[in-house]
Amino acid sequence: MGYSETLWRKRLERKGWVSLRRATPPGYRLIEFHLIWKGQLFSGRIAVNRLNAGDISTPGTVLFLIRRTDQITEGVWRLSAGGETGIIRRPWQK
Numbered sequence: 001m002g003y004s005e006t007l008w009r010k011r012l013e014r015k016g017w018v019s020l021r022r023a024t025p026p027g028y029r030l031i032e033f034h035l036i037w038k039g040q041l042f043s044g045r046i047a048v049n050r051l052n053a054g055d056i057s058t059p060g061t062v063l064f065l066i067r068r069t070d071q072i073t074e075g076v077w078r079l080s081a082g083g084e085t086g087i088i089r090r091p092w093q094k
Helices: 003-014 053-057 060-065
Strands: 029-038 038-049 073-080 086-091
Touching: 003 029, 003 073, 029 060, 038 060, 053 060, 060 073
Parallel strands: none
Antiparallel strands: 029 038, 029 073, 038 086
């Protein structure tokens, strides 16, 4: 984990985001998230309880990454006011 990722997380926390390592998102609410895993930035809006429960043991799935915070570099989430659900993945740029 590099220092630039930590600064990125802290900057988002100052804007109201919550670290995935500090608190687990509620499963029944719609959340927005950003997380860094293996040089990729995952961003999206999901309801955790609507994901396939079997994915928690499959590396690279969103449920695995949200619940297994020991596997990610950094991650943040916040409650969403609504909108379209979905996930995008792009290269992490420092």
